[in-house]
Amino acid sequence: MSAPPISGRPGTADTNDHYDLDPEIFGLFLDPLRKYSSGLYEGPGDTLETAQRRKLRFVADRLGVRTGSRVLDAGCGWGSLILFFAKEFGCATTGISPAGRQHEYIAARAADLGVAGQVSSVVGHFEKAQLPEGGFDGVTMLGSIVHMPDLSGVLAKARRLLRKDGRLYVSESCFRNAAAHERFDRRDGTQFVRDSIFGWGDMRPLSELVRGVEDAGFSVIAVDDLTAHYHRTIEDWIKGVHAHADRIDALRDGMSARLVRYLEVANAGWGYTTKHYALTCRKGR
Template sequence: MVDYSFVADHFKFLFTRFLPEVINHSQEQDIRIGRAHYDRGNDFFGAFLGPRMVYTSGFFLSPGDSLEAAQDQKIQLVCEKLQLKKGERLLDIGCGWGTLVAFAARDYGVDATGITVAEKGAEFANAQIAREGVSGSARVKVLDYRDIPKERYQKISCLEMAEHVGVRKFGRFMEQVYGLLDDDGLFFLQIAGLRAKNGLLGFHFEDLVWGLFMNKYIFPGADASMPLSFVVENLEKAGFEIHSVENIGIHYSLTIARWYDNWMANRAEVVKTYGEWWFRLWQVFLAWSVEIAAQGSSTAFQLVANKNLNRFDRRRWIGATNLGERDLTGKKSP
């Protein structure tokens, strides 16, 4: 039997690290924490992410899809939900290893810019862009989101980076995105979330203990994983109109299960380079997260939004790809 009781170490972490980081979220803190995680080593992440190097939920057309197929399908879905058109400017905030940036430039003909705080990730991304032959129309820059130049983009994407902004600064980040988006543009947000609070105390103890484990050992400072209502409220306060919301939590469970299999298959190389402690930590993280996502404790949402303006042409939604589980089924992955 598993015991999820709140123990002394939880209280210590909560008051000495978690809450101070939530309150602070300075640029220096966020960059330091981000690089400590994402610049650990491309080989470390490749040991579970596989050749696509995508650190966000995939999208499955069948439970038996491979990880590569699921990530290809997810990237295609993002591009279709954004209604990308040749020549448009795309900004991908928190682009990871640049896979979406390279794909969008290659297959949709957009001018794509990705930003990340991870120097090793950016180096990998620009090499990937060069291999795809789109260096003239795609690039990844080492840049904190607060330093994005005040330019305009027709399309903006942000996949599972907004969690790192923090609860206190999430609304301001949404306002920043609003200011970067053209008046007739679209914003795609994929964000990890938590189930809405319920019960006498407002939360499930396993959810709370898992969240503290994640913040202590895996994603320090990523405290903006919140229920959907929080995300919707902040988008609308920033001036957005939400067109669609899709819960892809079960897709995340399947994605992480594939990551777990990859990680276990690469045990020898991981232990040789990083040691037994890192291998076992990620083993627990991935195995636990498969179940957490499957039971609904944690999930992921895809939201598409536009500026809430009278002149925005809403006829564009008719006949478009709006919900992946309805519209992508039966389509071939790229």
């Protein structure tokens, strides 16, 4: 099986400092897959790694992937989904990210896992990337659409990239409603996360995402509330930062405190100002 005929040289498109940090920093507080989005927990004894592997299987189920499925992950991070789908399901996968260090890491891990022929990546932004229309069975955006200002353009492009009956999976943190968006968008904590961590990011209410996918021509086939799971995921990340603070700060001075502040701000508003949802959508025609 061969991967989609797309590749990107390690480099850096316009990105922000956070996502182009030394990958070893993230290896010290994330799970071994370095998945930087919500896990899926079933019981009190679940580890972060167990929850993240379960979440990836959940995404695969929502997409209906099988051997040979071609999957595009927009905002692929350190490649957790594209590497997992290639290894566990025999998919041909492509990831997109503007952070050059992430691509170097993905290429090395794909070689280690024996899936280099199934995994490729593109350095750049989803909105600008040259990709084959109708070339994918599934498109995923796990916590990445928040960084994309042109919602309608992004969703229209995702639909063009999918074959008929292909599926789009979007999971994203959202303001609980439009009033919460208006009230809290300019608070100090929100601006710290956006300016110091995200580079650019705008959490939209779920209603905007649903309207966006519907206007793009998708049918919504599932909406999952993952708020409690993300809260617990971040709690586990904070524990990881505290446990490895000295090593994190040796790689970037003061980084552990900055991470803790970011994660505590992110965890403060769940259910009150913010929620975390997953939308699964189908391209019906």
